[in-house]
Amino acid sequence: MITFHALGYYGLFGLPLGLIACSLAPAGSTARRITARITLAALLLVAATVALSY
Secondary structure, eight states: OHHHHHHHHHHHHHHHHHHHHHSSOOOHHHHHHHHHHHHHHHHHHHHHHHHOOO
16 A cells, blocks of 8 residues: 555655656757656655645
8 A cells, every 4th residue: 555655655656766867868959858747746745745744
């Protein structure tokens, strides 16, 4: 069973990996846009987890 704690925990692991992948991709490429969106989604997941935990 996935809990809010697990979602935030795995989202935090996704942030640095997404930032590294985004910095390695060439500017303006499709890969960079996709990794940027995935990184933003992981950040929003962490923020939602924190907001819902209170």
